[in-house]
Amino acid sequence: MDISLYGDDSKALVHFDPRTKLFIFLACGVTSMYTYSGLYILLFTGAVCAVLALSGKPWLALKAFFAFSVALYIKEAVDHTGSSAPAVVLIVSVLTTLILYSLPTILSIVLIVQTTRISQFLSALSAMHLPVNAVIPIAMLFRFIPTVQDEWNGIRKAMAFRGISVNFSSVLRHPWRTIEYVLVPLLFSTIGVMEELAAAALARGMDIDVKRSSYEEVRLHAADYIVMSIFAALASAIVILVSSKGAAGI
């Protein structure tokens, strides 16, 4: 199994605190409501990619930034050609917008999931004085997203082995059967993983009510403060610009 699926920061140049990564995630959520095309969102995505590169994923960051720039360029080009072929323009512009809209948020989730170990995440969240009822589900959420992908890939291979494919046409022709084919094995395998994780957590004494100590040292360093202030400045600049000029202004 690919170890990098579950967070690996051994190649990181700068070890950012998980709280910084969460902050970037929230900033992406806010700005994706406000930004459209243009220089600002390119700058914002560039900043996310830079953090991703510093955290030990330079190639992924480069690829994502390249894809984003290409999508932005295509969208600008299509918007300025006018409507000689409305249907094509509509489809292309919707597809590129989907990329522009979702890529920063997806990148920030990748940043959290792939470059943070679960123990770091747990200790950072407890350092925020969140109650344990909130810490464990949030940590599990980010820990489990790659697991779901992993299980799903395995299930798709197994289904292809038996000559069952899940694609657009099968969803249209047999919606109920497809839902059953997808959901039942996915839930069975993920529940198996959940039970193992629960057993592992109990074995490590997660169930006791005493405050737990941790090997992980979580502290906000200078780099964390710099990155957080950059993202706060970018996000607030975007929000202020959009709300002062109006949506059509940019």
Place this chain on the structure above:
Amino acid sequence: MARKEVTQTTQQSDKKLRTKDLIYAGAFGAVYIVLMLIVVLGTSAIPVLYILAPFTVGVVCATVYELCVLKVHKFGAALILGVLFALVACSGNVLGMILAIACALAAEFIIMAGHYKSRKMFLLSFLAFNLNMVCPYTMLYFHRDEFMARSVSFYGQDYADQLAKYAAGGLAFIQIGLALAGAAVGVLIASGLISKHFEKAGII
């Protein structure tokens, strides 16, 4: 014999959420959100299906929700699932987030009305829970002009025109209806799948 008694007493005294339950809730939250994102992103290129999302997500995700609440069997499972949903789906939309959490609380109270035993109440609670799929659209209802202006600069005039055509009047009620219908269909599928597969395997 002695060991059996011990396990029984610990099970009965467990009203509070234990670590194990929190792990289940978080993990089911991940499954729920991944499925939801696949359904929403897979369909949102077509304006009609974007509005239909409460229905499609309800149909697909009902089984995940039901398994989660049936497996944990305590106060908090639906609430945690709802909070995680709100964090991911409505981040940056405070009103939507509050409403989504309120939906999860309503679902929780419906389960509570069944004393965490009644299967019907468990199934019924998804009707309330699935209303949270309407919450990301709250901007569309309350700041309609702003939203439309945004979609114009975001998706282009044609897309926005189509969206405006379908979003003509009473969209909120249509979407609430869709969410309820989707939840109803999803619950039927879920109860079928649970009695066909998951109960037999002894998972819940």
